[in-house]
Structure formats: structure tokens, C-alpha cells
Amino acid sequence: MNDSKQFNDLYAFVQVAKFGSFTQAAMALNVQPSALSHRMNDLEKRLKIKLLNRTTRSVSTTEAGQQLLERTAPMFNIIQQEIHALSDYTDKMIGKIRINTPERPAFELIYPKINRFLAENPEVELEVFINNRYCDIVAERFDFGVRSGQDLAQDMIAVRISAKNTMTVVASPSYINQFGGPNDLQDLRAHRCIVTSFNPDYRLSEWEFMVHGQLHKIRVPESLVFNSLALVKLAANDGLGITWLPRTTVEDEIKAGKLIEFFTNINITYPPMYLYYAKNKHKTPVINALIELLRWQND
Template sequence: MAIDSFNDVLAFVHVVREGSFTRAAAVVGVSPSALSHAISGLEKRLGVLLLTRTTRSVSPTEAGDRLFRSVAPRFEDIDSELAAVKEMRDKPAGTIRITSAEHAANSVLWPKLSRMAHEHPDIKIEVSVDYALSDIVAQRFDAGVRLGDQVAKDMIAVRIGPDLRIAVVGSPSYFAKRAKPKVPRDLLEHDCINLRLPTHGGLLPWDFAKDGQEMKFHVAGQWVFNSSSPIVRASLAGYGLGFVPEDLVLEHIAAKRLVRVLNDWCAPYPGYHLYYPNRRQSSRALAVIVDALRHRA
């Protein structure tokens, strides 16, 4: 295939990925009309329509979708290998993009990577806070962070933090009006502050375990948030019980701003792991980040 055809296929990949000739043109560095002309030429050579164009959107046809799913990963592999070759210099360099939930970003990524960044100024780090369990390959992240039992089997996983525990907490003012729950089922009679999961759109069930007995409850209350920090704030304000990682509230518990309940029902669960596909093993910059994040008991 001629080099022009490779360029046209790459242009097609950018258009599908961006969903717009204008945005893709900005990425490629040409005009939208030139990009449209290149893809029209590709369609003419192939004898098949690749894109459905309207005044508002651009979307791949069945043939276009097949071509995109086939060639896009190959261009990503080429980008990865070029980046790896570029890194074969005196110092690791390049941008590493990581997707992570807010708690992991604050409690693990920032304290560890902020120290590493001083020693490796040529490594740029982009952290995208996201609860949606993103597909790191499709969204072109170099790595992601998930709990140990959520990592796909085809990924390389590196433990970056200890086991975690949940804390159920409420303010003294809340418990001045309500009896403390003694068993998880008592939560059904309490105001609970919920966390909505963007992965499925539902509310996070509250899980408990003790002496081999496991319980899971869907609780109710006035407030729902999509991250843990505002849950802590609402708990401090007396709006109900929060169900959050314990490191977020240990200081408040010690200062008696919050009261912990059902502690013996909150069992440890697998901590955070950094995961990435096999093809990113050759990146020296990623290797530095993995080593900086690796959990050492």
C-alpha cells in the first residue's frame, strides 16, 4: 500500500475517534476540507463507503467500523513502539496517562508520584479521575488503577497499596437523635448517604462480613453523591451515616468529629493495583512509574 493510503487510513482513524472532521483536523494539523477529501479518496479506492456524514455528526458505516476496529490498535502499537524507541536515551521521558478513581488518585498516586516527579522531570504524568472503569486500550491510557479483584486477567497488574477497609461513620449530633446500629440490618432504619456508581448508574450497596457471614444492603437517605469526599462532608454535617474508605475519616474519628459504628463488620478487601497491557512493557517512563508506585509492605 502506498504511503498516501497509510496517511488516509490514519486520517480516517482520527475522524472516527474524534467523531468530527473539525476536531480530527485539529489533531492531524490540516484543514477539515483536506481531511474530508483524503477520506473520500480512500473510499473511492476501496470502493466502499466508510463514513456516514450528516450536518451534525460523522459515524462509521458497517465497513468503516470493521476497518476502524482492525487498524486503530495497530496504529496505537506503532505509536507505543515509537515512544519506546524515543525513550532509549539517557533519561526516561514522555507522557504517561493514568485513569483512576478519586480515592486512589489522592491516597496512592499523588503521594508516591509527586516524589518521583522531582527525580524525573522529563516524565509528564496525566491522571484522569474516573469511576467508570474505563477501557484503557480503547481510550488510549497507558495504565489504570483498580481494586485487585477488578483487574482483567489479560492485563499486567502490580499491587500499589495495602488492603483497604470501609468505615461507617456518623456525627455526634446525628447519634444524639438516633441509636447506633448494632448489626448491619439496623441501617435500614437510618439515614444513609449514598454513592452512585457511574459504571451502572446504580447506588453502591453496603457490604459487610463477619465470621463467614456476608451481608449486602441497599440503604436510603436524603443525599447521594458520586465521590467519597462530599459523603464525608455530609456525615460531618449530621445528615446521616457515611460508608467510606477509613483513611478518609480516621483523623475525624480521632478528633471525635465522627463516630465509627459496625467496625467489626467491616472486613478488609483487596487494595489498589496498577494495570496495563503487555504492549506497554517496553516503556521506560512507565517502568519508572510502576517502580515508584509498587507497594512495599
């Protein structure tokens, strides 16, 4: 048996098992799904054991296939890491970086800085995966994650990338003209409130404020729920309700008079956002450059 073919087919098997789909794995490998399916059939015949369970909707590993996946996938990861490490021996900025981040840091903190960086370093490959849920960046093979300082694991190295995060309640003039504005926090319960949802099980409908130095929470009606800050802001701009957002997210709209602030004297402020990575992370020149690019420079 040709060793290189065996190696290539094992790598293809890992991709199929990882994606749980011949179509998605074929896209990643730049081959046709039918050709990939034939390769997996041939691999099973050569090994004389069934590796994959196939249905019309999905693909899953058999017990033997899962064992093979668990033992071979880390080896391919190590090979990829060593190949990426070769960029240490060149003066060129080259390599692939994967970042897992919530929506707001992606738009407000990362993209504005990487725009020019990527234009100046065309051989840098970047994947920014927006995910409002917590993620195990090591298990999911991300180079970096982004979280608030209050949510960081102790076994990670953290680099501050933002100012502190102040929240604010806002509504559009059209909404205020139609329904009026809240006079106090209790009034919020009588308004149409636009709520952010980070996942199907958790909605940010308990808004927090600092009243006379004490944390004060108000549970508001979930009149509209979106798992995207961009949609929450859009709905507020369109006069569909009152919402509670990071002030940096709506600062331009406030200055332009498109959104009106309430309760500014009791806004709560949360810790800054941090870029974090594993302590044993192998840092290539492009990774070091990205860390310095995103590092918060202000006091």
C-alpha cells in the same frame, strides 16, 4: 498525490472517527474544526468514497469508513508504540503514560507519589483518567489500570499498591445530635444514608460487615446518591446523612472529630488495590520507574 499528506489525512480521519466529533479531534490535532472538516472532504474526494456520516451533533463512520478505521488505527498505534520505545535508548526519563483508575486510588495512592516524580521528570507526560467502571485497558489504549485484587483478570500482570481496604460507617456530630446514631445494623434502615454509585445501574446500597466471622449484608435507604467519594464524604461532613466509606478516605476527619465511627468491631476488610498491565506490555524506563514508585512497600 503527496504521500505525507495522505498519511497525515488518514491519521486525522482516525482521530475524527475515534472522537466522533470534529471539535474534539481538532483539539487533539491542534487545528481548527473547519480546516479538519475540509481535509476530510478532500480525503473522501481523493478516495472516491464516503467515510463519515455528519449530523449537527455527531460524526460516525460509514461502513467503508469503519473498515478503514479498523485496519489503519492499529497501524498508527504500533507506530506510536515504536516511537515511545525509542526512549529505551536514552538516559532521559521521557514518555507518555496513561492510567485508568477509580477515584479513591487516584487521590490516595497515585497522586501523592507522582507529584514529586513529575516535578523531577518534566519530560514525562501523564494522563490519569478517573473511571469507577471497569475498563478494557488494552482496547482503550491505557498503559495501566487499577483495581481491587478480587477483580483482576488472570491475563494481566498485577503490582500491589496499597494496604488492605477496611470499610467503616461514619456520620458527623451535627447529624448525630439531630437524629441520633444507629445502635445496631438494623437501625441503619431508619437513617438517611449517603450511597456511592459506581455507574447509573449499580449503587453501593448493600453495606457489608463481618459478624462472628460471617458476612452480613444490610440494604440501606438511598437517601443521597453520588458517583464521587469526594462528594459522599463532603455530604457526610455537612451532616446530611450516614455513609460507608474506606477508612483511609475518612481517617483524617475521624482523628479530628469531624466524623464519628460506628460498628468498628465488625468492619469488613477487602483485598488491596493493584496496578495492572498486559503481559506483553513494552516497558520503557519511565514505565518501570512508575511501577516501582507506586509499588506497596509495607508488609
